[in-house]
Ligand code: SF4
């Protein structure tokens with residue numbers, strides 16, 4: 228039940244139905260969910276946090292919906308890749324994604340038959356131990372769908388290790404205009420609440436808190452109704468709906484910690500340790516329940532089709548769908564000169580090749596924006612970037628130092644704290660892309676620190692054969708992810724024991 232309090236953090240971009248930009252048009256609510264069955268998909272072997280998988284199919288192979296086409300190499304931090312369509316593998320070849328990641332990819336031509344792997348059938352009862360739950364989630368290739376894509380099995384393991392009390396379900400859209408997570412709530416409320424209950428139980432948390440915009444009255448009602456109908460099935464859990472003011476970016480764990488617990492987390496601090504809470508995006512929670520109840524791996528996602536000022540629509544697509552398939556479907560049709568952005572308006576990356584740029588597990592939006600809609604000028608010292616930076620940086624100063632090659636000074640100014648939210652670039656009236664300079668600087672600093680940690684652990688000297696950059700990940704997650712082989716075994720999927728009481732017929 229919501230207690231009426233509205234949580235928020237300072238700075239960021241405030242939205243009360245209309246963004247605070249006089250030249251932008253009003254926020255437009257999403258319309259009905261469309262489904263796209265693409266002619267082909269491209270499945271990169273690295274779509275999220277971790278190392279690339281290894282293709283386990285070859286050119287000419289027939290594949291089915293739900294079939295695994297990419298497997299992690301032993302003892303690596305990676306999530307398996309599955310096909311969301313049935314058809315024929317037309318190629319296994321390298322791709323380079325707009326974020327610069329190069330890896331092998333499996334190209335599949337759709338036979339439009341939607342033939343599913345025979346063993347994928349809904350489980351008749353959800354009776355499983357926490358360990359088996361984690362094993363299923365890992366095998367299903369589930370990762371966070373709202374951020375960097377941390378493998379969910381690793382996150383749950385870390386939450387268990389830190390003895391968390393609360394599961395936070397992020398139903399806030401991190402960026403303006405996108406409504407994909409809210410669409411998940413609209414379409415699959417029951418799955419979100421059941422999935423949250425299962426994840427909380429698996430993590431050992433006793434409370435589930437849904438974080439949602441206070442303006443989303445209908446979604447709040449839907450969540451409350453679903454909670455009322457399932458809460459008796461999950462004994463020992465309590466539920467709360469926490470209302471948030473729209474202020475972008477939102478949903479990032481350090482901002483959530485500030486808003487909910489009034490705690491300022493230092494870079495690298497762990498939410499599970501500092502606040503005894505673990506944060507999951509609601510789309511990820513939905514995917515987890517789909518894996519537990521329907522036995523379906525992560526094969527599809529909802530993507531918002533946005534402009535630079537509103538959301539046109541949301542589409543349900545198989546992961547791997549080229550952006551061109553979405554745009555050409557007519558749902559997101561656009562003048563030829565517009566920019567196609569892989570992602571949201573704040574953090575997305577422009578692509579010139581939408582035919583070969585796929586939706587990956589963490590792609591929440593495709594943004595279509597007019598080209599050069601902001602004229603570029605030198606900095607006019609308006610101070611807007613400092614006013615809105617949620618990490619309280621002075622992006623114009625950090626940017627200037629980086630331009631001059633003064634990395635040490637940029638670090639002293641807090642540049643390493645940048646969370647790559649893109650707000651400064653979005654708001655700058657001079658059209659300066661501050662984030663494109665500051666965010667890589669911050670991320671490079673984190674990689675250096677993590678590399679030094681990895682060199683001091685037994686993990687880095689283990690059987691992993693990839694280059695150093697391939698095993699970059701948060702150390703505590705790496706330790707949890709590489710578990711003994713018993714953790715990977717799943718018993719008869721129809722006869723497993725609950726971490727929560729009572730059997731749930733699905
Ligand atoms: S400096 Fe970084 S954290 Fe601050 S607004 Fe820019 S991108 Fe966001």
Ligand code: SF4
Pocket residue numbers: 605606607608609610611612613622623654655656657658659661
């Ligand atoms: S928002 Fe742009 S113009 Fe304004 S101070 Fe920052 S960099 Fe300069």
